[in-house]
Amino acid sequence: EAGVTQFPSHSVIEKGQTVTLRCDPISGHDNLYWYRRVMGKEIKFLLHFVKESKQDESGMPNNRFLAERTGGTYSTLKVQPAELEDSGVYFCASSHFTSGQLPYNEQFFGPGTRLTVL
């Protein structure tokens, strides 16, 4: 079974440009999460989809970040326009949605996209 995949693995852009990151979750996983780690800091939550709906987007830094998950499959995270402080590693994770006692269980992470804004 394929794990969580992310594209691209690396991206180097100039300040003011636009970048779109893609995440393909594990097939059948309804929950999809975006996280970010900037240098020297801990990994921080950005947002959470349940299928195509945004369950929680409290971690999105500002309105330059736009996440979508059309059809409830893969997700994209667009940064427009990119700023220097957006540099970091962007991780995507997915988990299986189950009803009952353990609705939000173990999260499986992708390899991340390393974004460098010059």
Add this chain to the structure above:
Amino acid sequence: KQEVTQIPAALSVPEGENLVLNCSFTDSAIYNLQWFRQDPGKGLTSLLLIQSSQREQTSGRLNASLDKSSGRSTLYIAASQPGDSATYLCAVRDGSGYSTLTFGKGTMLLVSP
């Protein structure tokens, strides 16, 4: 606001040693706690997940314990090997169950042959 702290930040040991990594969290009302491993340039690999009602979980040479009331978890690695070298991350999910993971900064482990 939940905060997660991991001590030590870095650890270097010779092969064969048993070691303990520490994780503490400020809000004890957690849903579960997860230990991850990250290799350079790679994603996070889940090692162990402990539900709030559990005291410990074991997988091979790894044992994770949870003391929710004191806000602490430990990851015990027995008979360490060079292949264990990686960054180990602790993350908690808050008690609401709807929130996502709050991470510590990690412990960078180096096991030398």
